[in-house]
Amino acid sequence: PPAPTPADPGWASISRGVLVCDECCSVHRSLGRHISIVKHLRHSAWPPTLLQMVHTLASNGANSIWEHSLLDPAQVQSGRRKANPQDKVHPIKSEFIRAKYQMLAFVHKLPCRDDDGVTAKDLSKQLHSSVRTGNLETCLRLLSLGAQANFFHPEKGTTPLHVAAKAGQTLQAELLVVYGADPGSPDVNGRTPIDYARQAGHHELAERLVECQYELTDRLAFYLCGRKPDHKNGHYIIPQMADRSRQKCMSQ
Numbered sequence: 001p002p003a004p005t006p007a008d009p010g011w012a013s014i015s016r017g018v019l020v021c022d023e024c025c026s027v028h029r030s031l032g033r034h035i036s037i038v039k040h041l042r043h044s045a046w047p048p049t050l051l052q053m054v055h056t057l058a059s060n061g062a063n064s065i066w067e068h069s070l071l072d073p074a075q076v077q078s079g080r081r082k083a084n085p086q087d088k089v090h091p092i093k094s095e096f097i098r099a100k101y102q103m104l105a106f107v108h109k110l111p112c113r114d115d116d117g118v119t120a121k122d123l124s125k126q127l128h129s130s131v132r133t134g135n136l137e138t139c140l141r142l143l144s145l146g147a148q149a150n151f152f153h154p155e156k157g158t159t160p161l162h163v164a165a166k167a168g169q170t171l172q173a174e175l176l177v178v179y180g181a182d183p184g185s186p187d188v189n190g191r192t193p194i195d196y197a198r199q200a201g202h203h204e205l206a207e208r209l210v211e212c213q214y215e216l217t218d219r220l221a222f223y224l225c226g227r228k229p230d231h232k233n234g235h236y237i238i239p240q241m242a243d244r245s246r247q248k249c250m251s252q
């Protein structure tokens with residue numbers, strides 16, 4: 001019989017760089033946002049560079065980061081295999097997805113060191129230098145192994161997002177922000193990744209980082225007021241509220 005065709009991937013995991021179907025997405029959601037952050041490919045609003053980041057990772061084979069050891073024929077002979085499209089969601093697919101993303105059971109681990117703290121610092125330093133390049137998969141792998149997106153490099157005095165911003169690596173910046181990098185974090189001299197992007201002439205990236213910085217408060221503002229603050233024109237609060245507070249001030 002012909003091989004069953006995989007279901008239509010309607011969803012993307014922006015933190016894992018893979019496209020998944022409705023069924024697998026339900027498992028991703030059940031694991032929580034610290035394991036996988038999913039977003040619908042067609043029914044969600046996508047910042048263009050975030051979508052580009054996900055598609056780049058997916059088409060460059062980010063999935064093989066999560067299934068690394070399964071690509072080894074010796075492992076396949078031992079009976080470990082990928083779930084098939086026709087397998088039941090519970091328990092076969094859900095257990096596979098949990099092993100793959102929660103336990104990182106198939107990720108290529110680095111040789112162990114005695115002190116885990118040193119290893120995490122090494123991974124973070126590797127991330128700090130890798131974000132200068134366009135290689136997203138390397139950075140995703142480092143992040144998944146424990147590199148810190150907000151790592152402050154003690155000798156360089158910057159975080160990985162400063163490096164990506166200066167180099168104009170927009171997709172690396174998107175990935176770092178997904179992993180919690182703060183666009184407003186100061187370097188040793190108090191300059192933020194947004195400042196770095198502007199000074200290097202990467203104005204679109206600078207604007208995007210400003211949007212990222214306010215994403216959480218914007219969501220809250222939208223929830224409360226049904227409007228999104230305009231950050232480009234220097235309003236960090238909703239214009240109507242600014243007017244109201246000005247009126248109040250003048251009347252006092």
Ligand SMILES: [Zn+2]
Binds near residue numbers: 021022023024
């Ligand atoms: Zn699926």
